[in-house]
Amino acid sequence: MSLGQQLAPHLPFLRRYGRALTGSQSHGDKYVRATLEAIVAAPDEFPKDVDPRLGLYRMFQAIWSSANYDEMGDEGVGDTDGHAAVARARMSRMTPLSRQALLLTAMEGFTPEDAAYLIDVDANEVEELVAAALAEIEGQxxxxxxxxxxxxxxxxxxxxxxxxxxxxxxxxxxxxxxxxxxxxxxxxxxxxxxxxxxxxxxxxxxxxxxxxxxxxxxxxxxxxxxxxxxxxxxxxxxxxxxxxxxxxxxxxxxxxxxxxxxxxxxx
CATH class of the missing domain: 3.40.50.2300 (Response regulator)
Structure with a gap:
């Protein structure tokens, strides 16, 4: 089975994660497309020692973390108007990493160990990040x-x-x-x-x-x-x-x- 065939069943759920993370269908889907483009451009860099779904999300996280895509939402996408400013206001109280940890575990169903691999932190730190995110939710x-x-x-x-x-x-x-x-x-x-x-x-x-x-x-x-x-x-x-x-x-x-x-x- 080709890599593309292995990844295809997981793409809808990666879109769900990308949209939830960015607060926009267009913005989230752009990150997914950028992830697939990166995989096609350099298939040898795709993680070989993990489950394909885990490897796919790992590649997405690399794109998300890249400064090259920080302004992806500033390209005139209609449904992102105002979202960037709102996100920045919220991020002053909840770090992006804590939100990622919460979404990866609560919405995408990854274990703390898998989430730790995806965001490149220790498993114990994932639990702390999720706790911090939940504490912020209480103040919403x-x-x-x-x-x-x-x-x-x-x-x-x-x-x-x-x-x-x-x-x-x-x-x-x-x-x-x-x-x-x-x-x-x-x-x-x-x-x-x-x-x-x-x-x-x-x-x-x-x-x-x-x-x-x-x-x-x-x-x-x-x-x-x-x-x-x-x-x-x-x-x-x-x-x-x-x-x-x-x-x-x-x-x-x-x-x-x-x-x-x-x-x-x-x-």
Missing amino acids: TRARVLIIEDEPIIAMDIETIVRDLGHDVTGVAVTRDEAVALAMEERPGLVLADIQLADDSSGIDAVKDILAEFEVPVIFITAFPERLLTGERPEPTFLITKPFQRSTVKAAISQALFFDQTTVPGA
């Missing part, structure tokens, strides 16, 4: 959250997680029309949306309707993440895979709010 601005989910058990689970994090829930919608109505009635500061809803309507369409009225960060929830991580069309920046862990939801919410301009004092 609280948000009012709209949940769009048609499965009652999952909706209750999400609502419990959201409230335990200190956020308020403005409502739980099970259809597109109900979601839009709730959003208009009580404007949320964050939306958590399932893709497929009870009446065969779409959570994506519900979010489009809401975004046509006002800007709000959105996290999508789906059992089929590969369908929304192709990099070939406008796709979600933040994505949670069903079944999900509490830590995954927590990390996703923290990142969505991290890049939301309305949660930065003075923004």
